Amino acid sequence: MPELAEVEYNRKQWDPGIGESIVAVECHEKARDFRKMSASAFKSALPGKTLLSSRTHGKQMLFEISEVIWLGLHLGMTGKLFAADSNHEIAKAEHFVLRTPHRSLVFSDFRMFGNVTLDETNPGEFPVWWQQLPPEILSPSFTKKLVHSHLFRHRKSLVKPLLLNQARFPGIGNWMADEIVWQMKLHPATLCGDLSESQSEALWKASRSVTRDALRIIGTDYSQPPASWLFTHRWKDGGHCPRKGCGAELVRRDLRGRTTCWCPVCQSKHSASDTIQ
DNA sequence: CTATTTGTTTATCC
DNA sequence: AGGATAAACAAATA
Numbered sequence: 001m002p003e004l005a006e007v008e009y010n011r012k013q014w015d016p017g018i019g020e021s022i023v024a025v026e027c028h029e030k031a032r033d034f035r036k037m038s039a040s041a042f043k044s045a046l047p048g049k050t051l052l053s054s055r056t057h058g059k060q061m062l063f064e065i066s067e068v069i070w071l072g073l074h075l076g077m078t079g080k081l082f083a084a085d086s087n088h089e090i091a092k093a094e095h096f097v098l099r100t101p102h103r104s105l106v107f108s109d110f111r112m113f114g115n116v117t118l119d120e121t122n123p124g125e126f127p128v129w130w131q132q133l134p135p136e137i138l139s140p141s142f143t144k145k146l147v148h149s150h151l152f153r154h155r156k157s158l159v160k161p162l163l164l165n166q167a168r169f170p171g172i173g174n175w176m177a178d179e180i181v182w183q184m185k186l187h188p189a190t191l192c193g194d195l196s197e198s199q200s201e202a203l204w205k206a207s208r209s210v211t212r213d214a215l216r217i218i219g220t221d222y223s224q225p226p227a228s229w230l231f232t233h234r235w236k237d238g239g240h241c242p243r244k245g246c247g248a249e250l251v252r253r254d255l256r257g258r259t260t261c262w263c264p265v266c267q268s269k270h271s272a273s274d275t276i277q
Numbered sequence: 278c279t280a281t282t283t284g285t286t287t288a289t290c291c
Numbered sequence: 292a293g294g295a296t297a298a299a300c301a302a303a304t305a
Binding site: 002003006059074075076077111113114115164166173174175176235258259 | 281282283284285
């Protein structure tokens with residue numbers, strides 16, 4: 001379930017291996033996750049190097065490895081990272097394992113929508129693709145004005161699909177997008193161009209608060225969010241709106257290819273151009 | 278057996 | 292030209 005908070009949680013699962021040397025790499029040769037490189041090049045690049053640090057940006061992860069190699073990972077739909085014993089046996093869905101003297105760092109992804117990259121740079125430099133990532137939701141440059149310009153540029157788009165656009169809202173995924181519009185009482189199929197000035201500001205604020213709360217609760221130890229979040233009620237039919245004094249039955253419907261859950265009472269349509277088929 | 282899935286890229290259309 | 296959209300990708304689970 002990797003959106004930015006789940007990605008941050010997964011990144012930390014390899015922390016026990018920071019500072020350790022990589023003595024061997026095992027991988028499944030034809031794993032689709034190696035779409036931008038060959039598995040054999042991947043296998044030979046890392047032994048003898050040391051895992052130095054890690055960071056996330058939205059749903060992207062970047063692991064720094066000695067002599068300036070950068071391991072980029074994306075978890076796709078079902079990717080997971082974990083640390084296991086050094087004698088851990090590589091399973092079918094595990095696309096690679098980094099062996100250190102003390103443990104195995106595992107990348108597992110049964111649906112294979114993930115992605116693996118290696119980049120080499122000069123000391124002190126990040127890979128070009130990393131430098132070009134858009135401003136993170138909680139960064140100072142993710143301003144109210146920036147969100148407003150996104151809404152204007154994509155004025156013909158529906159608001160929920162825009163929230164899933166990684167070039168604009170990096171790290172937001174399906175449940176966070178639903179949570180954001182639910183929090184601001186906005187119908188997910190509202191046309192971006194129909195949002196008022198105050199709704200634009202509310203969208204900026206809600207993006208940031210949902211991001212902050214998700215990182216705090218899920219990103220630290222994968223805790224279950226409280227029952228006051230839409231999150232707790234959105235996964236199957238028959239859930240009820242957790243907002244105080246509401247309790248209406250939630251609607252679950254496909255919106256532009258993604259299952260979307262909203263409260264028909266709190267998030268009622270408010271313009272003729274709101275369409276959901 | 279079928280329907281569903283927390284993501285992204287690609288092709289196509291406008 | 293740039294943006295919106297549906298389809299494709301793959302495999303497990305209900």
